Amino acid sequence: MTEPAAISRQRIIVNEDGRPYPGVPIISQVVAHGDTVYLSGVVSDPINPTGDVRFQTREVLRQIDQLLGSAGTSKSRLLTAQVWLADMSMFAEHNDVWNEWVDAANPPARACVQAHLFRPDLLVEIMVTAAR
Amino acid sequence: MTEPAAISRQRIIVNEDGRPYPGVPIISQVVAHGDTVYLSGVVSDPINPTGDVRFQTREVLRQIDQLLGSAGTSKSRLLTAQVWLADMSMFAEHNDVWNEWVDAANPPARACVQAHLFRPDLLVEIMVTAAR
């Protein structure tokens, strides 16, 4: 029997006193369990999102790079990605930015579907898992 | 080479004779693989859902507590949560109930998007994974 793997959590969205921000869910932006890393869904800007789907996708992927780095891994070790687009008509534009970013030799398994996000001006949200 | 981890399944939704209920998918409500636990999407009541999003969220989280317990774990060891709301206008109300429930020192990675669920009177569905 192997020892159970340790869990670590980073960047918990919560006030200094451990209480939530009003209307905002308490989450960990990064959870690691053994050598698997789980990120929360990432959007370009949860407060005041601007820009088109190319701009927002770039910003989401920039944040994902940072969060993966803080967990000791990188986009070349992605396992899965789930993408939500506010309108599927933006699929090709979103994919262009995705393809510029992803490690073409080591892409994750992925699914992309349409969904309304938690603010109407959010055009894209991405949730990934990675190995480390 | 490590021994492959064992799989166990609990609360399979199927008739006593191993046949499905009409129109209902055969699923396991709980699957464990090694020290990772996967729950099916949980709704307040699959047959006759009532109540507002606060009521339904409380009921979903109560069932998740039970299912996690039956797999030997608890909400303090959650890894991920995926939340679907039938209307994103209920986001803040849903989050209030989530925040009362979640272990604020150990929240999961999470994403929440809008989706129509399998009955129109279902307002929220949540699918989680946990370590044990």
Added chain:
Amino acid sequence: MTEPAAISRQRIIVNEDGRPYPGVPIISQVVAHGDTVYLSGVVSDPINPTGDVRFQTREVLRQIDQLLGSAGTSKSRLLTAQVWLADMSMFAEHNDVWNEWVDAANPPARACVQAHLFRPDLLVEIMVTAAR
């Protein structure tokens, strides 16, 4: 400390020269990490989908069988499934085909929600994980 598990990737959707097909995301159809296998979202036909939800579900499940086989596993070792239907009115018909296919003694944890997919004539997409 256990050795980190190896990652392998199969069936990467990319041109021979490592460049993407226009408008199509670079993904791995299969990613394995240790003894966990992740598949991309599978649709019946990404270019020219035809048929009703029963036809498309059968075709999706046929492809999932192939992809699981190529990763050295099978539907009897499924851990999770996420199903997106273009219209939830097709839930019962989809489930009939699912129930003919799934190993009733070893079904995965599952969630099914409604979502527009990347082509309007796609009626169902399924993303699974499995142990091997």
